[in-house]
Amino acid sequence: MKTYNWAILGCGKIARKFSKDLQLLSNANLYAATSRNLDKATEFAAELDFEKAYGSYLEMLQDPNVDVVYIATPHSFHKDHALLCMQHKKAVLCEKAFAINQKEVAQMIQSSKENNVFLMEAFWTRFNPDFLKVLDIIKSKELGTLQHVKCDFKFFAPFDDQHRLFNKDLGGGSLLDIGIYPVFTALMTLGLPDTIDVDADLGMTKIDENIEITFKYKNGASAKLSSGFQCTAFNDSEFYFENGAVRISRELNRPMLYKKGYQIDEIHIEKEQGNGYQLEAEHVMDCLDQNLIESPMLPLSFSLDLIKALDKIRNLTSIHYPNDDH
Numbered sequence: 287m288k289t290y291n292w293a294i295l296g297c298g299k300i301a302r303k304f305s306k307d308l309q310l311l312s313n314a315n316l317y318a319a320t321s322r323n324l325d326k327a328t329e330f331a332a333e334l335d336f337e338k339a340y341g342s343y344l345e346m347l348q349d350p351n352v353d354v355v356y357i358a359t360p361h362s363f364h365k366d367h368a369l370l371c372m373q374h375k376k377a378v379l380c381e382k383a384f385a386i387n388q389k390e391v392a393q394m395i396q397s398s399k400e401n402n403v404f405l406m407e408a409f410w411t412r413f414n415p416d417f418l419k420v421l422d423i424i425k426s427k428e429l430g431t432l433q434h435v436k437c438d439f440k441f442f443a444p445f446d447d448q449h450r451l452f453n454k455d456l457g458g459g460s461l462l463d464i465g466i467y468p469v470f471t472a473l474m475t476l477g478l479p480d481t482i483d484v485d486a487d488l489g490m491t492k493i494d495e496n497i498e499i500t501f502k503y504k505n506g507a508s509a510k511l512s513s514g515f516q517c518t519a520f521n522d523s524e525f526y527f528e529n530g531a532v533r534i535s536r537e538l539n540r541p542m543l544y545k546k547g548y549q550i551d552e553i554h555i556e557k558e559q560g561n562g563y564q565l566e567a568e569h570v571m572d573c574l575d576q577n578l579i580e581s582p583m584l585p586l587s588f589s590l591d592l593i594k595a596l597d598k599i600r601n602l603t604s605i606h607y608p609n610d611d612h
């Protein structure tokens with residue numbers, strides 16, 4: 287089995303969690319931690335057991351030993367950082383939101399093709415065993431047809447105009463940060479909607495601090511999706527079928543609820559150690575083993591559909607980013 291040298295680009299919060307999960311994979315070598323600041327990279331590398339530390343993103347990309355880069359910077363930089371990696375022929379796993387808008391995602395996809403390098407959005411829930419079970423239930427029709435999806439992702443975040451959650455220059459707003467998960471869930475299970483309704487509360491920095499979205503489909507199906515930083519919700523995803531319902535939790539240790547007719551059962555799906563990020567990293571390396579430049583499970587066409595839906599939702603509000611003007 288080939289071992290891949292991973293580099294982290296941006297040593298922030300999620301990069302730390304991801305690196306801990308990467309340690310669980312025998313074919314992943316924690317090779318380089320990269321920050322704009324060498325001291326920070328050195329500290330991160332020592333804490334998480336990376337072989338090397340770089341104080342410049344570009345310097346790390348010039349290292350021929352780097353096979354694959356995990357991009358964990360704020361969304362407003364994803365496009366530029368992904369292009370830089372791919373121009374240096376590095377495979378890329380880039381955090382969600384993949385980029386700020388459709389135009390940026392299209393540029394990333396084009397660069398992957400031109401440079402013949404792997405590119406995937408880091409959407410760990412695509413590999414979550416509970417979600418995979420939901421997809422099986424939909425496909426098998428054991429509960430009939432899926433009619434409605436309800437999905438929330440809300441947590442309280444104290445207002446800070448400089449923090450990436452609220453700062454427009456860093457792609458702030460709940461939709462691109464966490465609302466993307468409910469939108470992803472609806473697209474994966476029901477497909478692209480025929481109509482979209484949106485009600486957003488924009489805060490002082492003119493980003494959505496709360497957003498409620500309704501998707502409607504010509505076949506009668508619908509989805510109610512929401513995200514926000516104003517309060518904390520259960521953050522479950524519910525799937526209502528003709529003859530039953532399923533509820534899954536974002537927390538990996540909570541059982542799935544499965545209702546058929548009047549009977550409600552708990553389904554416990556055995557999970558590996560870790561936070562689930564190792565599953566996406568494992569998949570990336572499986573794809574690289576097969577010389578693929580995109581994932582069959584999370585194809586780039588899906589990431590493009592996802593950002594198109596997010597753009598449409600934003601167009602129905604007045605959420606506008608500086609990146610939209612470039």
Ligand SMILES: NC(=O)c1ccc[n+]([C@@H]2O[C@H](COP(=O)([O-])OP(=O)(O)OC[C@H]3O[C@@H](n4cnc5c(N)ncnc54)[C@H](OP(=O)(O)O)[C@@H]3O)[C@@H](O)[C@H]2O)c1
Nearest residue numbers: 296297298299300301321322358359360361381382383463
């Ligand atoms: N998959 C998930 O479950 C999950 C969870 C949380 C976040 N995310 C995504 O991961 C990305 C990063 O989120 P995070 O919470 O880890 O953010 P964070 O803690 O703020 O870290 C972002 C890192 O980006 C780098 N960076 C480069 N230019 C920057 C700039 N101008 N301003 C601020 N940081 C800059 C910094 O690293 P250096 O200083 O080391 O260069 C910083 O530590 C976001 O796109 C977010 O949506 C995903």
